[in-house]
Amino acid sequence: MNNIRRKSINSILDQIETLRSQLEDLRDEEQESFDNMPEGVQSSEKGEKMETAISNLEDAMSSLEDVVNSLTESVE
Numbered sequence: 001m002n003n004i005r006r007k008s009i010n011s012i013l014d015q016i017e018t019l020r021s022q023l024e025d026l027r028d029e030e031q032e033s034f035d036n037m038p039e040g041v042q043s044s045e046k047g048e049k050m051e052t053a054i055s056n057l058e059d060a061m062s063s064l065e066d067v068v069n070s071l072t073e074s075v076e
Contacts, residue, residue: 006075013071020064027057 001009034042034050041047 001075009071009075013068016064016068016071020061020068023057023061023064027054027061030054030057 030050031054034047034054037047037050
């Protein structure tokens, strides 16, 4: 791979890392909000939706990590 394409991939990697960090912040905020809810509300429909959202954010973060690993391997 030439340097121009390698630099492009590195730029994309930086962007993905920024997005992953933003998702992590959102996940942490949602988790904190869920943790601060009374237990009765946590087990309600609203609480279940929040847990699903937290799980989906974690899945998205994991998927981005897979993309980062694949791209990193391509420029090595």
